[in-house]
Amino acid sequence: MSLVSTGELVAEARDAGHGVAAFNVITLEHAEAVALGAERAGLPAILQISENAVRFHGGRLAPIAAASAAVARASTARLSLHLDHVTDVDLLRASHAEGFSSVMFDASKLTYDENVKTTADAVRWGHERGIWVEAELGRVGGKEGEAPLDAHAPGVRTDPAEAAAYVAGTGVDALAVAVGSSHAMTERTAALDHELIGSLAAAVPVPLVLHGSSGVPDEEIRRAIAAGMVKINVGTALNTAFTGEVRGYLAAHTTGVDPRKYLAPAREAMAGTVTGFLGLLK
Template sequence: MQLVNPILMLQKATEQKKAICALNAHTCESIQAIVWAAQRLGAPVMVAASQSTLQYMGVAEFAAIAKAVAKKADVPVALHLDHCTKFPMIVECIKEGFTSVMIDGSHLPYEENLALAQKVVEVAHAAGVAVESELGRVGGAEDDLNVDEREATFTVPEEAADYVRRSGVDSLAVAIGTAHGVYKGTPKLDLERLSAIRAAVSVPLVLHGASGVPDDAVRAAVARGIAKVNIATELKIPMAGAVREVLLGDENETDPRRYMGHAREVVSAVAEKKILLCGADQITF
């Protein structure tokens, strides 16, 4: 199947109170692991790439691998640019076949954030590409993203309604108490705020920093309107652990197919659990 624009899957997820998993990939093996997990479950999925991952692999190279893997799948697969702050990279990803892009202007003053989102929407929509943006700031550190806890701010429902209406974005990432990276304690989500945001805006809502959030909290967020759940750290940690397990188990092992093959299996199993947690396997079209 060809890569798809995720708007329909996100709308269906919203209507059915389920969520699409946007799973961050960093290598060819992790792209395969994510799509294969979705294929086993018959679930739609979004393969996500961060700015730093694309700087490492190359935009064209990452997109080519994702297209090749998705082409062999029978489930809808969207290719998503995650947390991008650079307009030129947005344009490059659109040219290379990404079907969804996230412009992150959450570090900017409100009107500047809005203007940047409008600029991206104009370009992306002309190419048939979906746009996600963020209002409020999700704290924490991951890849090249680093937001001090003191700088993190929660999304204001009234601002969210104005932002969505004026920007034209297709989905909105909201800050309700999650963080990127590894949590120092158990996160507490502001579910009442989430319900208020859901009531104020019409587009699908996105939860960033879901790695490490307890399963019951993820389910509660989905039940209250989250339609896309981003996972990155919870895929990186088991991948590193799997490689370490093989290499420490045999100091003479040198075959990347052995240690990366094992890593692919482990990551795919985690991806499957996250897809089931979000109920994506139950979404009907």
């Protein structure tokens, strides 16, 4: 099946009152697991590659992008390719040639005015090339290299009035918001502000995105979608499943050297995680 666009998947989910999940891809096994999990669930999904993942691959976007696109085209599931948390303008501009239909441009560390200006420039560039652009307002902590951030601290969460002005000023196609989740959580203990999600959904005309969903319990995700959240980002949960299987195999087989022996169960564990998250979205 050919790649579909992220904008198409998000619009379909929003119109149906559902969510659509975006899963972080670091290795080929991640991409294969997302495709397999989506096929088993009979639901679409988004393969997203972050700037951090590109850095892990020596700063080269093309190899992991091409591999992920090839997996998507070979799958029976409807899958799209998304570039996540981009701060480097050169990487943003490389996305078009590598077949990405969407980009999350992250200027959230800048001042509000600088965020608006920089993001508006990215949106103009993307829209000229048919690229759907997501951005972030508020502070969703937990990103690699950042100091720990309390998701409930004053000033962290996204303000609905500011969000409405931000969307109008930038022209973004979707908005990632801070509502109580955090990146890189390994335990599913996050408590979301569902009243705020509803207020944000009413305030802005574009779909809302939940980052840090790995740390959010099932029922909290369901309630978030009911309140207006659409794109649900999952990363750490895949890595937890992957690493658990690898650690278990190597502990039990101390002389083993064939990576296929532990990568196969690790990929299967990630596929199970994908299917589980997709089951929450309708």
